[in-house]
Amino acid sequence: MPEQSANAVAPERSRLVVLAGPTAVGKGTVAACVRDQHPDIWISVSVTTRPARPGEIDGLHYHFISDEDFDRLIAEDGLLEWAVVHSAARYGTPRAAVEQQLAAGRPALLEIDLQGARQVRERMPEALMCFLAPPTWQELERRLVGRGTEGPEERERRLVTARTELAAESEFDVTIVNTDVETACQELVDLFRSGTSRIHS
Numbered sequence: 208m209p210e211q212s213a214n215a216v217a218p219e220r221s222r223l224v225v226l227a228g229p230t231a232v233g234k235g236t237v238a239a240c241v242r243d244q245h246p247d248i249w250i251s252v253s254v255t256t257r258p259a260r261p262g263e264i265d266g267l268h269y270h271f272i273s274d275e276d277f278d279r280l281i282a283e284d285g286l287l288e289w290a291v292v293h294s295a296a297r298y299g300t301p302r303a304a305v306e307q308q309l310a311a312g313r314p315a316l317l318e319i320d321l322q323g324a325r326q327v328r329e330r331m332p333e334a335l336m337c338f339l340a341p342p343t344w345q346e347l348e349r350r351l352v353g354r355g356t357e358g359p360e361e362r363e364r365r366l367v368t369a370r371t372e373l374a375a376e377s378e379f380d381v382t383i384v385n386t387d388v389e390t391a392c393q394e395l396v397d398l399f400r401s402g403t404s405r406i407h408s
């Protein structure tokens with residue numbers, strides 16, 4: 208197959224869906240549901256400079272890398288997008304892996320933050336941008352506290368970020384409300400099957 212630039216819209220390439228949304232809305236849980244129930248959908252493993260949490264596995268949840276290695280990836284254009292998230296660590300999507308999967312005809316899912324989603328939209332306008340929304344703001348707050356993985360300061364910082372992120376919904380092609388994980392997961396999977404590249408709900 209001839210080489211294609213990242214911006215080429217080629218019908219034979221399978222769909223790329225970008226899942227973004229406010230912190231603690233459940234992006235990771237919905238993506239995990241897709242991973243479990245739909246192994247035909249490839250899910251990108253991001254690189255990050257944050258340390259692994261207990262139970263996280265290098266290469267499965269993230270590639271945990273040093274600042275120097277992250278710098279190197281940026282310098283060699285190895286990242287499709289990257290961002291500093293929650294003013295803390297850097298996260299990025301390895302570019303080659305995504306392009307390989309799409310070229311091989313495999314549907315691909317990125318679960319990333321809003322800043323990253325905007326970069327993907329610029330570089331790959333054919334990607335379908337999906338916003339995962341909480342049923343209500345109160346529910347989002349409850350989920351953030353309930354998760355219990357962050358201290359009070361970090362939680363407050365993430366809530367500030369979440370308010371800005373919620374306001375970005377209109378930039379997306381489609382919104383899925385995460386009232387329950389199974390339904391949200393199914394709605395996300397349906398996006399890969401629908402014929403059009405842009406869907407407005």
Ligand code: 5GP
Nearest residue numbers: 253254289290292298299300318319320323
């Ligand atoms: P956590 O540290 O809780 O795993 O993730 C924090 C945030 O980073 C989440 O909102 C997640 O979507 C985002 N994130 C994870 N991987 C990437 C990535 O590759 N790029 C960007 N821009 N954000 C990411």
